[in-house]
């Protein structure tokens with residue numbers, strides 16, 4: 001079975017504001033899960049040594065966002081931008 005799961009990572013401990021073209025509501029099916037930090041670290045491909053607050057798993061027409069409990073609204077905004085196609089390396 002073909003799996004198309006693209007993991008995008010939050011590579012920095014500071015939450016970057018997304019570029020304007022990715023900074024809008026996601027139009028597909030969006031699922032957001034708030035999980036304890038330990039669970040997020042198991043699920044998300046956080047870079048070693050970096051503190052991550054969330055990650056986004058982009059599928060064909062849906063997007064799953066994992067957020068550490070207590071993550072700020074800016075983290076959600078950041079991850080939604082990944083759902084909208086913002087590359088994981090945070091290029092503008």
Ligand SMILES: [Zn+2]
Pocket residue numbers: 009010011078082088090
């Ligand atoms: Zn990111």
